[in-house]
Amino acid sequence: MQKLPGSEQPIEWHQILAWCSRDQNARYQNYYQWRSDGVRFSLPAKSPAALMQIVLGLMHDAATLHELDSTAKTLEEQKAEASPMDAQLAAIDQRSADLNTKHAQSLSADQLLSDAIEDYEHYDSIATGKASSTDIVAVERRLESAQRRHDQLQIQLDKERAALKGRHQVISSAMQAVAKSLPSFHWGVLSDDDKNRNRPFQMGPMHSTTFKVLEILAGDIACLLDSSNAQSFHPGFLLHDSPREAEMSESMLWALLSHVASGGNDSFQYIVTTSTEPVEVFSPLVRLRLSADSDDGFLLRHRVGVGQLPLT
Known part of the structure; x- marks a missing residue:
């Protein structure tokens, strides 16, 4: 899927980046509270959840369902078209019965008998399926084609729904593993x-x-952690800026980060900024230390947009 359902707004990279990078402007109060300057959704109430589901492989294109609905309507129309044909066949059956009677009554009249036999053979062949009128054949073929396509789409839709259910279970299992790695949590x-x-x-x-x-x-x-899965479209990038809020204990923070590090997976990048001094086991994972004590401690090695004026 390349567009968000409902709004038909094209999915863009900056929208996914806003989800994967929770910085100082996106606090941790709501899962869908992302950086507003990087999103610009036309339907902000529904789009974040839809985007997440698409990226995680939890939402498929609705084309199969729409085509199935259309085929079902076509099938009903074909059945309605076939109804008069059924009435025609019933009339043929009645005509065949009348001809049987006429045949029995006309044994002494050679010409009448010949005509009756000819009519009888024609209608009897249609009634018994040995021959069909052009209209009946055309309707039966269209009906069979519509039924066959409807059955194919139903099987495809069932497979898609089963795949979505499987993806949901995989991600739930990943969440369960994260939760159980934290002190005092038992399920996720x-x-x-x-x-x-x-x-x-x-x-x-x-x-x-x-x-x-x-x-x-x-x-x-x-x-x-699920981003390495072939069914996921997650970019494998995550940024958490100062996640230790609401007086989160250090043990909880390090337990959370330990779960990520324990996977030994180098297929993703996880960046965490924190003012908390890392425990010894995380020292090898520290990539950059910043400080306001001197210009060398700044990210760009100097103050940006701040000029110092002389006192006199």
């Missing part, structure tokens, strides 16, 4: 409950003020 799931549409990723039991933040972080990580 990708929910499809409309009542909690703003909480697609859920963990339990709920037990701290950091619960909502952890669900968002864990959901992002589950998607990242």
Whole structure:
């Protein structure tokens, strides 16, 4: 799928990037609260969830369903067209019965008998299926073609739905693994409950003020870890800027990051910025240290947009 359902807005890279990079402008209050300057959805209420489902392989193009509906309507029309033919065949049966009677009554009249036999053979061949009128043949062929296409589409739709169910289970399993790696959490799931549409990723039991933040972080990580799956369109990139909010304990943060590091998978990139000093096991993973103590500590090695004026 290259367009968002409903709005038909083309899917663009900056929209996916807004999801995969939660910075200081996108707090951890709602899973679909992304960087507003990088999204520009025409339907902001529904588009983030639809985009996530498409990227994760949880939504297929509705073309099969639409074609199935169209074929079903065509099939009903063909059946309606065949109804008069059924009445015609019934009339032929009646005509055949009349001819049988006429045949029996005309044994003494040679010409009448000859005509009756000719008519009888013609109608009897149609009634018994040995021969058919052109209209009947055409209708039967169209009806058979429509029924065959309808059956093919139904099988295809069933396969697509089974594939979506399988993808949902795979991502739920990834979320379960993340949740169980955290202290005191016992389960995690990708929910499809409309009542909690703003909480697609859920963990339990709920037990701290950091619960909502952890669900968002864990959901992002589950998607990242699943990005190596052939059915996923996730870019394999994730940025969490200062995720340790709401007084999240250090042990919880390091447990979360340890789960990512334990996979030993180099097919994705996960960037975390934090002011918390890393424990020793994470020291080899530190790529950059920034500090405001001197110009060398800044990202660009000097202050940007800040000029120092003399006091006199």
